[in-house]
Amino acid sequence: MTPDLECLNLVKRFGDTTAVDTVSFDVPRGSFFSILGPSGCGKTTIMRMIAGFLEPTSGDIQIRGRSVLNTPPNKRPVNMVFQHLALFPMMTIAENIGYGLRRKGMPRDEIARKVDEALERIGLPGIGNRKVDELSGGQKQRVAIARCMVLEPDVLLLDEPLGALDLKLRERMKVELKALQAAFDTTFIYITHDQSEALVMSDQIAVMNNGRFEQIGSGQDLYYRPASAFVAGFVGDTNRWSGQVTRIEGDEMEIRTDSGLLLRGASHGRPLSAGDSAQIFVRPEAIRIAHDTEELSHFDNRMTGRVASLLFNGAASRIIVQDPDGREEIEVNLPQSGEFAGLKRGAEVHIGWSGAQGNCFAAGVR
Amino acid sequence: MIPSIPRSRFLTASYTAYIVLFFIFLALPLVVVAVFAFNDSQFPSLPWEGFTWSWFFGDARPMIGVFHERPILRAIGTSAIVAVFVSILSVGVGLSNAFLFNRYRFPGQGILYVFMLLPLVIPGIVLGISILVASSRAAEGLWDMAQWDVAALRPGLTLVILGQFSFVATIATLVIAARLQKFDQTLEEAALNLGANRLTAVRTVTLPYLMPAMIGAFVVAFLMSFENFNTTLMLVGSDAPLTIAMFDRLKEGSTPLLNAVSLLLMLVSSGLALIMIFAQRRD
């Protein structure tokens, strides 16, 4: 089956700056694909090229196997949910949803039927005569999606549509968006700088940085098997040190951080050799905490330090441990068993983690 | 039709051509007026007789320049005095109105606001005659009652100032109110919190914030007064402001002297406009 969307060596330059640098990817039919990256990484540029509001400098965009480069935006089989939704304030909700159908020249009664159907589908029946500004943020969101979905596009583009919502609503909309996507069974392309949005909703995520795709994969892939230092640092929380590789044996290796700490890590098949400068990433939840060193004997990284501060945050509570010489601070998850609930600032703790959890990347590649 | 929507080259080219034509249309009369101020001829029209400064600095007939033409100089002075009074009055009342409509809620406020806007939709000439009628009736009344002759109620500069003020005040109010609307009232609360009393808070925090709008309103009021014709025409006495004086000359036939005056006006107005833009931009 041809993918719904395929981008081939997409490049976009604005003057001297390259916003999108040779990006290729394809999105299989019916999947939820996210492009995740910090602001200014070029993700909006890709989105606007797919929608037809920007012309690529080179490369090709194909929808269901056909190039759309010469198709103007109003003729492309893609629709877009804009960042600020762009609902037409001068029209009612029903007129908003029916806008695209009117453009197709559909008869009036059929438009009315389809609009009612769409409102039903997004769980807002009977609000057709309301004005846009009478709706809540979440309702507007759903109307914006319905407005596109009545046109049955091959691909739906969503440009950070949750950005303007408050935290609680955003959490709920994540679940709802995923459900809507499943209900409409349409390919969604979603861009965001919020990793949790991408991780929760997507089948596939592309992590983008400086105009390039760093890695494409499932949420688990990105989290547990990052392909680059950027992905390791950008997706999820992590401890990060830079230093120099002192020894390497197969996949196992040792690195001395700039502050002199000696850590064991793993290269996971990346070409590293002794003497290289490198970065090592260790997730806070990969580090175990114990009352005495015995419990940690099976770990190849062990350390005794003091609690520098306690970061209570319910289930996601952490402590910051200072190593004995006070050179480094290490974030460590507290186990949820409540075993360490009585921990005080300044208390002595033992921590340890396995070398396989220390992900090493050559420095400079970023 | 925004830059991100692709469109045909022909459409883009014709749109650009239209815009260019529009600006030529806009500039043409002004350029013509300016250029013929330097024509060495008795008439501001072709043929071009050569370049001269005489219409500015000439001091002998038949080419008496602006700077030696007494009546015109006096008219400029009259206009400036009128404009200064109108501006001060308008900005003062405008400031008071802006605070009134922004800070207070009182019964009848909505109606009063609409009433305040009305001068904008009354033709200037009607404003002029209504004030003329009212003032002369008042003058007659005073004479009949107490044998007072109040010169200010006869056509003259006082009436011109009041007539212009009657609609310029609305514009000044709108300009100042628009900025006051954007003012973050917690700033004033912060000043109160830091020990200022209400009046001091307004004086030290709100008024400086409003300053660009007040300067803007002053300049707009000044220019509107300086250029006003319709209302002034009905209320003017023996001292004619510049627009009226020029109008009388123009009826007799034009000489490049009028071009020279016009060019000076353009320069001064543009200067004032620039001052205003900078005042507005500083914030």
Add this chain to the structure above:
Amino acid sequence: MRAQAKLGLFLLLSPLLLWLTLLILIPHVDMLLVSLRERIGVGQYQIGLGNYFTFFSEPLYLRTFLRTAVMSILATAITLLIAFPVSYYIAKMARGRVRSALFLLCLVPFWVSELVRTFGWMILLRETGIISNLLQILNLTDGPVELLYNDAAIMVGLVYTSMLFMVVPLVTTLESLPDEVIEAGYDLGGSGLSVLREIVIPHAMPGIVSGCIVVFMLSLGNYLTPTMLGGKDSLWFTELIYSQFIVRFNWELGAAFGFMLLILSSTIVWGMLKLTGQSLEKTMG
């Protein structure tokens, strides 16, 4: 505190009330009273509608009145048609510096008095003027042509004089329309024309109305342009008011004329607001 607030309200209210009562309300009431006065002898008057009767029975007055109204509406429509594409270009097509420069250029003629602008058109259009000369040089005409002193010249002058008052409100409202909304219109299958009709124009409506009101008012109440650019046959209603007041010293009839002009302008402004569902506070305030 309450007393202080009351005092503040009183202090701020008094200039407003003084201004509106002394300079707007009383003068208009006076004008109405004078217009209802019939002169029956030297210094002797009676109340009646005689002046209005004169207005309706004299064809010259009525014809001039209607002509002024129709031409003002026409001038407003032409100004809107010319200004809309320009405003759209400034607000939505031009970017950054070009936009501010174009906008400033639009304002320039406003900074010069109407007299100067009209004078410019006289130099251009008259028999010995630039355009006539240009046509002769290009051999398009044999002799000088008089382009001044007709209705078309008045129209050019009116449109030129009011252009700014259309462009500014249009640019302001069009600027407030996010690009995103226009893009959404195209994205959902709209063409240039349908986006203009269903999205851009409805959004710009407050600007269109306020521009039209101001331009209409300025045209209707204009005295200078018709006097200077119009011919002997192209009389403007304001010229009638002027001549009754200043030349013939018949204030009673002049006041009646003034009131008719006021009624005409209010009716049309009111109609324009009702037709488009706007209010005066929203469009002008």
